[in-house]
Amino acid sequence: MKVTIPHMGNVYIAAKILFDSLGIDYIIPPLNNKEALLLGSKHSPEEICLPFKLMIGNYISGIKEGADTVLLVGSCGPCRFGEYSELQIKILKQLGFNVEFIVIDPVKSTGIKEFLRRMHRVGAGRKKNGHSKINALFSAYTAMNLLDVIEMKAHELAGFEKNSGECKRILSSCKKEVYSCNDPKTALNILSSYRSKINKISVNPKKNPLKVSIIGEIYTVIEPFSNLYIEDLLMSAGVSSYRNLTPSWWVKDMLLKPIRMNSWQLLEASNEFLPLYIGGHARECIGEAVLASKNHMDGAIQIFPMGCMPEIVSKSILPTLSREKNLPILSLVVDEMTGEAGYMTRVEAFLDLLERRRKNVRFGN
Ligand code: SF4
Structure with missing residues (x-):
């Protein structure tokens, strides 16, 4: 096999x-x-x-x-x-x-x-016994979790880093190094060392970067090629980005679903606008948008594939949510015809809008 x-x-x-x-x-x-x-x-x-x-x-x-x-x-x-x-x-x-x-x-x-x-x-x-199989699953899950933690931290700290591009460089060399290693134990050690490295980068806590939440359909928010590497773009722009849906989140969600203990925070937050399960991760998307406003994000970017049924429903709810929660939201639809230039222009225009909004609030306009 x-x-x-x-x-x-x-x-x-x-x-x-x-x-x-x-x-x-x-x-x-x-x-x-x-x-x-x-x-x-x-x-x-x-x-x-x-x-x-x-x-x-x-x-x-x-x-x-x-x-x-x-x-x-x-x-x-x-x-x-x-x-x-x-x-x-x-x-x-x-x-x-x-x-x-x-x-x-x-x-x-x-x-x-x-x-x-x-x-x-x-x-x-x-010929692996049950114990070895469980150990293998545990190692894979630990690696998944560590990668998510490193990535999350890099996306957040990119807005505060003193040496421009450091978070991006660390993230990229972490993935390369761990992928080229064929020994699971060493691979986990590499990941642990990168977790320490990313936590120790020089930051300027006085910086006040834009904070943007990435929400939407799980595959397109997680898979960088499908979202035209939006998180890299935000890191380069010095924006801190936050995303709840990750591979390790998905595993936890699947395991806890049978006892209804999965993602209760997101689901509870979505109740006000979408209390019913309609497939995909539409409820999570709405819950994340509500939490983004609660956590004082500057805005949220929803990404989903063309024709995605659950996210079309979320998209129709987001304008009301945006108005009521005072949270600017940009929806981006991706498919094989998505043009890179137009996509990037929309993201940059959205970031400009968030900057101007901040200035207006500062000057009391
Ligand atoms: S409709 Fe397609 S893209 Fe949307 S959640 Fe289902 S499988 Fe994913």
Whole structure:
């Protein structure tokens, strides 16, 4: 068995640590890029959302490099994500690829027995005992968590750093270094050392940077290629950005969902505007916008793929929320046709607006 995975932010690093720990053969496809998007778009239904197309591009690259099994997480929820695996298997079969799919659906939807059976298939053929498997899962989760902490800190401190570009440099060398390491224990040590490094960078606490919250559909906010590297852009502009939805948040959310203890803060915050679950992470998006205003952010940027049903609902609620909570919100829709220049201009114009708003408040206008 040679496993491949679709990309979503830094998940490939945690997956690599998991496979290395379990001794599983794997192919990590090249990071998302224009070729993956073109390849995926060519073989996907035109109107399907962007994550689907990028994933198809990733699978084809992984399979061409020798993978025979695709591992992905699923959902039985009301949006299209629930149909992803079925449709993707069909497309790959029609293209002549005969691969296995292991879909890790939430425990709530499949039941614990089926969940464990699918998890067992991942390491089948490897003589690892239960204890080693649990250790491998724990290492992968720890890596995921550390990466999220480092990234979060870098995004926040970019607004306060004394040496321009330091946070960005540390983040980029952290990912490169940990990815090139094949020993899970050393990889975790590398991540711990980068966590200390990012916490020790020189900052100017007197700076008062713009604070922006990144909200929206989970794949497009986490996967930098799909959002045209918006967090890098904000770091370069000296803006502090904040994002709740991360890979480790998603794991915690999935695990706590069956006992209704997941993301209660976000869900509670969304109650005023969207009290019902409508699929995707629409409630979380609304909850994050409410919390952004509560936490005195200057604004929020919502990002979602063209045609994303849950986020279209959030987008229709956000203008009311923006008015009532006095929070400027910019909505950005992405697909394979998104032009970089127009996208960047909108983000820069939004940042200008936030700056001017601050000045007006200062001068009492
Ligand atoms: S949440 Fe939106 S983008 Fe994600 S699968 Fe559902 S419809 Fe597509």
